Amino acid sequence: MTDPSFVAAVTAFAAAAVRMATPLALAGLGETYSERSGILNIGLEAIMLCGAFAGFIVANLSGNLALGILAAAAAGLTVSLIHAFLSVACGADQTIAGLALNFLASGITSYAFLIRFGKTTKLAQCPVVPPLPIPVLRDIPFFGAVLFRNNIFVYAAFVLVAASAILFRRSEWGTSLDAVGENPRAADSAGIDVARARYAAAAANGLLGGLAGACLTLGSLGFFMENVTSGRGYIALVVVILGRRKPLGVLFAALLLGAADALQFRAQTMGIDIPSQVFIMFPYAATVLVLLFSIGRSSEPSALGQSFDRSRR
Amino acid sequence: MKALRNIASYILIALAAALASALAIKAVGSDLPKAALGFFRGAFGSTYGVSEVLVRATPLILAGLGVSIGFSSGFFNIGAEGQIYMGAAAGTAVGLVLPGLPALLLLPLALLAGAAAGGLWSAVPGFLKARFGLSETINTIMFNYIAVNVIGILVRTVLKDPNYPLPMSPELPEAMSLPILAQGTRLHAGLIVALLAALVVYFLMRETKIGFSMRAVGKNPRAARVAGISVYGNVLLASFLSGALAGTAGIGEVAGLHHKLLEGISPGFGYLAIIVSLLGRNEPAGIVVSSLGIAALQVGAMSMQRQAGVPTSISWIVMGLIVLLILARKRVFRFLLPEAGEEGQ
Numbered sequence: 001m002t003d004p005s006f007v008a009a010v011t012a013f014a015a016a017a018v019r020m021a022t023p024l025a026l027a028g029l030g031e032t033y034s035e036r037s038g039i040l041n042i043g044l045e046a047i048m049l050c051g052a053f054a055g056f057i058v059a060n061l062s063g064n065l066a067l068g069i070l071a072a073a074a075a076g077l078t079v080s081l082i083h084a085f086l087s088v089a090c091g092a093d094q095t096i097a098g099l100a101l102n103f104l105a106s107g108i109t110s111y112a113f114l115i116r117f118g119k120t121t122k123l124a125q126c127p128v129v130p131p132l133p134i135p136v137l138r139d140i141p142f143f144g145a146v147l148f149r150n151n152i153f154v155y156a157a158f159v160l161v162a163a164s165a166i167l168f169r170r171s172e173w174g175t176s177l178d179a180v181g182e183n184p185r186a187a188d189s190a191g192i193d194v195a196r197a198r199y200a201a202a203a204a205n206g207l208l209g210g211l212a213g214a215c216l217t218l219g220s221l222g223f224f225m226e227n228v229t230s231g232r233g234y235i236a237l238v239v240v241i242l243g244r245r246k247p248l249g250v251l252f253a254a255l256l257l258g259a260a261d262a263l264q265f266r267a268q269t270m271g272i273d274i275p276s277q278v279f280i281m282f283p284y285a286a287t288v289l290v291l292l293f294s295i296g297r298s299s300e301p302s303a304l305g306q307s308f309d310r311s312r313r
Numbered sequence: 314m315k316a317l318r319n320i321a322s323y324i325l326i327a328l329a330a331a332l333a334s335a336l337a338i339k340a341v342g343s344d345l346p347k348a349a350l351g352f353f354r355g356a357f358g359s360t361y362g363v364s365e366v367l368v369r370a371t372p373l374i375l376a377g378l379g380v381s382i383g384f385s386s387g388f389f390n391i392g393a394e395g396q397i398y399m400g401a402a403a404g405t406a407v408g409l410v411l412p413g414l415p416a417l418l419l420l421p422l423a424l425l426a427g428a429a430a431g432g433l434w435s436a437v438p439g440f441l442k443a444r445f446g447l448s449e450t451i452n453t454i455m456f457n458y459i460a461v462n463v464i465g466i467l468v469r470t471v472l473k474d475p476n477y478p479l480p481m482s483p484e485l486p487e488a489m490s491l492p493i494l495a496q497g498t499r500l501h502a503g504l505i506v507a508l509l510a511a512l513v514v515y516f517l518m519r520e521t522k523i524g525f526s527m528r529a530v531g532k533n534p535r536a537a538r539v540a541g542i543s544v545y546g547n548v549l550l551a552s553f554l555s556g557a558l559a560g561t562a563g564i565g566e567v568a569g570l571h572h573k574l575l576e577g578i579s580p581g582f583g584y585l586a587i588i589v590s591l592l593g594r595n596e597p598a599g600i601v602v603s604s605l606g607i608a609a610l611q612v613g614a615m616s617m618q619r620q621a622g623v624p625t626s627i628s629w630i631v632m633g634l635i636v637l638l639i640l641a642r643k644r645v646f647r648f649l650l651p652e653a654g655e656e657g658q
Contacts (some may be wrong), residue, residue, distance in 0.1 A: 040450065042391075082637070092640035095391065095450050099587060100640065104633025110626040115341050118624070226626075234454060241451060277465035284458040291452060295445045305450065 007142075013262055014146040018154060019220065021251075021258025023048070023212040023232060025157045028239035028250040029164055030208030034080075035245055036168070037201035038181040038303040042098030043083050044209055045233025046105030050075040051213025053109040056224040057116065059126035059217075068126065069214050076210020077203060079105065084202035088195050091307035102233070110226040128222040129153065153215040157251070160208070165247040177201060181301030184308040194308050212236070238287045244299040257283050322646040326638045330631050337627050348621035355616020356609040362616070364498035368570070369608035370601075372397065372562035372582045374507040377589030377600040378514045379431075379558030385518060385595050386551030387531040388439055392453025393559040394583025395460030396431035400560025401567045402464050403430030405472065405574040408485040416488035423489055424506070424564055431560015432553040434460060439552020443545045449552075457583065465576055472574055482574035491569040501569030510558060511597040518597075527551050559583060588636055607632065 027048055034041045041047075054075035059068030083101055086092040117124040129151045137148040147154075168174040179187040180197040188194050216232070217224050239257060243249030264279035338348045355362050376393045383390035390396075404427035411419060438452035465480070467473075474483040491501040518524035529537040530547040538544050566578050585607060592606070593599030614628035638645070 042450075042454070086637065086640050090641045090644040095389065096587065096591060096636065097640055099391070099584060100633045100636035102633075103584075103588075103629045104637065107626045107629030107631075107633055111337060111341075111624050111630060114624045114626070231458070234458070237451065237454070275466045275469045277462035277469075280465075281459055281462035284455040284462075287455050288452060288459070291447055292441070295447065300448070305448070 011142055011145050013259075013266065014142075015149075016262040016265070017255060017259035018146055018150065019258070020261040021254040022150075022154050022157045022219070023215040024236050024239050024257055025161065025251050025254035026153070026215060027209045027212035027233065027236035028243060028254055029157075029161055029247060030076075030080075030205035030212070031236060031240045032164070032243070032245050032247060032250055033177070033201040033208075034205040035240060035304055036181045036301055037177050037198045038184060038301055038306065038308070039084065039087050039198055039202060039205075040094050040098075040305040041080065041083050041087075041202070041205060042095050042237070043079065043101035043105075043233075044098075044205075044236050045229055045231065046098070046101040047076045047079045047206055047209030048213040048216070048229045048233045048236070049102075049105045049109055049227065050079050051210030052217045052228050053113065053213070053224055054210070055214035056126050056217040057112075060124060063127060065127055065129055065218060068218050069129075069211070072214030072218070073207045073210040076208070076213060077206035080202045080206025080209065081199070084199050087202075087307060088198050091309060094305050094307075106227055109224075113224060113226065123223060125223050126218065129219050151219055153211065153219045156211065161247045161251045168247065178301070181303055184303050184306075188308075188310060194310070209233075209236075235283055238283045241287050242283075242290055244294075245301075318646075322642050325646065326635060326642065329638060330635050333634055334627060334631055337630060338621070338623050341623055343621045343623050348617050348623050351617040351620030351623075352613040355620070356613035360495070361498055362612065364495055364500040365612045366605065366608045367504055368499050368501070369612060370604040371501075371503045371507050371569070372566055372579070373585055373589050373604035373607060374601055375503075375510055375562035375565065376559045376582055376586035377593060377604055378507075378510055378597060379435075379555040379562075380586045380590040381593065381595040381597075381600055382514065382518065382527070382551055382558070383435075383555035384590055385531045386527040386547060386555075387534060388442065388548055388552045388555060389449050390435060390453055390552065390555045390559075391450055391587065392435055392438065392456045392556070392583070393562075393586045394579060394581065395453070395457035396434050396556040396559035397563035397566075397579045397583050398460045398464045399434040399556075400427035400431035400563030401574055401578055402467055402472070402563075403427055403560070404564030405482055405485065405567055408489040408568075409472065409483065412486040412488075414488060416490075419486070419488045420491070420568065423568060424561060427560045427564025427567075428557040429560070431563060432555075432557035435556020435559070436549060436553040439549050439556075442552070443548040461576075464574070468574055468576060474573070480576060485567070485572050489568055490572060491565065499570060501565075503565035503569040506561065506565060508601070510561070511601050514558075515597040523550070559586070562586075585632075588632060591636060591639070 027044055031041060031044055051072040055068040055072030058071035059065055079101060083097050086097040087094045131149055131151050133149040138144045176192045177197055179192060180194050184194045216228060235257060239250055239253045242253035260279060260282050264276055268276055335345060338345055356366055357363060376397060380390050380393055404423040407423045407426045434456060438449045438456060441447040441452060442449045468480040468482055472482040474481055491503050494500045494502060526542045527547045529542055530544050534544045567574060571578055589600055589603045589607060592603035610628050614625045617623045618625045
């Protein structure tokens with residue numbers, strides 16, 4: 001067990017799992033806010049993609065990573081608020097609104113990317129957020145390498161998960177958010193502004209999803225390509241269900257899927273003769289199984305996906 | 314007056330989409346008249362262009378009809394994409410297992426197998442919704458990803474062509490090809506299947522008791538139950554029929570175009586089918602028209618890329634924008650058309 005090469009391999013694997021989990025945890029946490037308020041936003045992919053693109057393009061043009069991260073959050077916020085406007089103010093079907101946003105985001109980001117970089121053969125790059133090892137903690141055996149030598153996105157994910165857990169459980173705002181998601185009419189009678197709560201939750205979703213997108217382009221890749229998120233927005237929806245819409249649950253689900261992702265890369269590089277699709281399929285099949293086991297004791301907010309109109313009975 | 318205002322709002326949406334396209338074409342530095350000419354020539358300017366529009370519309374009509382049956386019956390089927398793949402795989406398997414059959418037997422058998430596979434793939438989330446109340450939205454999305462990966466595994470293992478290094482099935486027997494309708498084009502008899510399906514769906518949903526029951530369940534499940542209509546049975550049936558049409562679209566693409574099973578047989582037809590169904594207002598005639606419209610948009614965009622250097626992703630921008638505007642229509646145009654305030658109540 002003390003074979004140093006084995007320890008090194010396990011450490012590298014765990015560190016990779018944490019890195020892969022981070023965008024899923026951030027986006028999943030955002031969607032948790034949204035879904036607990038009653039808005040099912042399938043447009044998470046659009047939020048992440050626009051965040052990834054805006055972060056990349058601003059960092060590429062300005063060379064400033066902080067500006068890039070801000071732009072990513074702003075782009076995610078914009079997309080999410082469009083979805084919220086359609087869901088809350090227009091009473092539109094939330095799923096169709098989300099799908100349409102995914103189409104639009106995929107189209108706009110590819111198009112804008114080609115306008116700016118299509119004519120050059122050089123790969124367009126942006127700076128990457130450097131790792132920020134935390135003094136003392138980074139020297140803890142194993143955990144130091146896995147957790148405390150990461151970039152700001154990883155730390156942000158852990159801190160935001162903890163903060164959200166406290167917010168949901170201890171604050172009045174968290175309680176009223178759940179009330180809006182469970183029974184908007186009762187919440188309305190109790191004097192809670194349903195629309196405002198849902199917009200606020202959507203804003204949190206947009207900011208976090210935008211950060212998740214930036215985590216891809218600015219946190220690890222250093223470049224952008226068409227549909228760079230490649231379905232991670234949908235996997236983040238999986239994370240939310242696996243985590244039962246609780247911040248800590250979402251974090252663990254993201255780590256689990258991050259580990260599965262890391263394992264798939266290992267298996268491929270080690271030349272194991274199983275089609276990679278077996279691994280790629282894993283989170284989706286797991287989600288269906290989790291939903292099956294949740295029959296009868298659903299953690300789903302009762303009003304999830306339904307619009308609320310004060311003036312109607 | 315209400316109809317007039319409705320039409321006015323749709324015209325405004327079309328104008329907004331046209332304006333956005335013009336801006337996008339300008340932004341890429343292309344010439345507007347040249348791009349427009351490229352677009353219309355590509356989609357309507359030649360027999361081949363028109364035939365390509367029809368080829369692309371075929372799976373959209375079938376899958377869009379499927380989605381619409383689901384929507385009218387309260388089964389929110391986001392899973393047409395996966396059902397298309399499952400239908401394609403099952404039909405391909407029939408062709409590979411029974412290569413000696415004459416076309417008259419093999420083709421219908423393959424189409425039925427495709428329909429059955431798509432239907433069953435959709436009936437699983439349908440059953441979970443009908444029996445346990447599990448939301449079909451997430452389940453059908455998951456089933457899409459599972460199906461695409463299952464096909465990825467199949468074309469690398471049991472259905473793989475051993476003589477080729479690429480992940481694809483062997484060529485299917487000639488007897489399993491849908492006949493070509495016009496010489497020199499790729500237009501195949503799948504279009505006829507799709508149009509017939511539109512007629513059948515129209516009569517099923519409008520003229521039969523089954524259709525009435527399904528629609529009643531979609532409108533108000535509680536009232537339907539009180540009236541003695543089985544919610545369970547109708548949701549299950551609707552989910553099966555919905556998937557069966559998407560499955561037919563899948564095997565149609567194999568038998569009409571590719572003649573083998575590939576990973577990329579559907580470039581998002583299943584997701585487009587949802588837009589098709591929305592734009593066609595869940596009516597078969599509307600679905601045929603909106604399928605043709607979206608197919609023309611995509612074929613035209615491809616030609617616009619070749620002739621004026623405008624990226625094809627413009628078609629996704631236009632579609633996304635149109636759907637968003639339609640969703641926001643009643644709210645947004647309340648300001649633009651002040652009289653329309655009472656509309657939609």
